[in-house]
Amino acid sequence: MAYSINRRPLLAGVSDSEFEDDLTEVDDPSIVIRDEKPLFKPHEPSDKYNMAIIIFYFLGMNTLIPWGFFVTADDYWMFKFRDIHVNNTGRHNYTHTENLERRNDLQASFTSYLSVASAIPNTLFLVVNTFISKKLSLRTRMVGSQTIVLALFILTTALVRVNTDEWQDLFFIITLSTVAAINASCAIFGGSFMGIAGRIGSGYITAMMGGQALGGIFTALAEIGSLWIGASPVLSGLVYFIIGDVMLFLSLVAYVILERGVFFKYHMLDRPGSESLIESDRLNHAGYNSQNTEYSGHRPDVISYSRIFMKTWHYGLSNALTFLITISIYPAITVLVDSQDKGKGYAWNDVYFVPVVGYLLFSVGDLCGRISAGILEWPKNRPWLVIFLSSVRILFIPAILFCNAQPRHHLPVYITEDIYYITILMGFAFTNGYLCNVVLILAPLVVNHEEIEVASSMMGAFLGFGLTIGSVVSLFMVKIL
Incomplete structure (x- = not known):
């Protein structure tokens, strides 16, 4: 019956x-069949005083600040890897160095080496994060990764005051190893953070992505400030990295505050009726009701990575193309572009042009693009158009290569005017910001609610693939100049 x-x-x-x-x-x-529908719709808590979105901006800054501080500390690295003169006694002269404006091969290629050391572990651990997101607790991933980054950054700060002239090669290896470990940890942090933002909504995705651009602005301003005070490369590098240490520590504190809030806890629930992502998923996968030890007969949804991939690969490919094209030129080539009036004795042309144009203005254009994507969210339901727009950006590569990047041995310089270079760079930055944010906004819209975190992590993995390939290409770009 x-x-x-x-x-x-x-x-x-x-x-x-x-x-x-x-x-x-x-x-x-x-x-026994459990009624999945609640008697009353739960009240959704508000983001009181916009504290959560402010913290999202701040945490977004700190997903890129470690890499940004390494890249923009250009004068410090040029000093550390300068050619050392030898006096008549055969001993190194530590007080007199060559003119830092003439870069040796290591100095010219160092930014590209940084990109490779950053991108490869970043990609690997973004992929790893995709598969451990349902197995390792969110607190462990977020707090653990930030703690490791902070410890390694403190090590980098301590090495600033160490005289490394006699062991530059070892210092080079230590630096790249530290960068690799930092970026592996940042990948876990950033990938998990993308998953959090994807679950809460597009406004918080934009806050996270906008925060990344703000991180670029912050690091550029810190570099400009260290140059402005006129300190030596070592002293300015010390102040610079100490600022980074403080920011990373505050990031860890900010996440702990966010995690304890009601707004965060509500959105981290695997609704309906499942455990928080912060807690273990054991009961959910075992099919037990957390309020009743009797087996409920409910078969939880199984996360299918292949199904999520098939739904989102268009946006992932677009994300990879966007960052491949960007990292192949920025910052490896843009850091080499000199002002047309360099060498004429003007501080703007000789000292501030690269940090202001190459870093600060790029980050401002990137931020404008990310904010615009959060407002427009275009083009929805047309993933092939997103791929096309990402591909067209390849035209920026020859445009920037033909600007006044030095030193060069093969390609001619066709674009000498600063204003033309600045215009090209701003367009390059705006399109990067727009496209990288819009795919992160659109990808969660094509998957189920329980798949959002994995889908967002997959977007991070695609991003990492783009960074890795682009960083390798950047080495080639420097060589063909």
């Missing part, structure tokens, strides 16, 4: 036809 069970909430309005749709035929009345 079959029984009809009404699965509709008690207080909802009904019509005859609607009521019939809510009846479930059960052959055995001894089977």
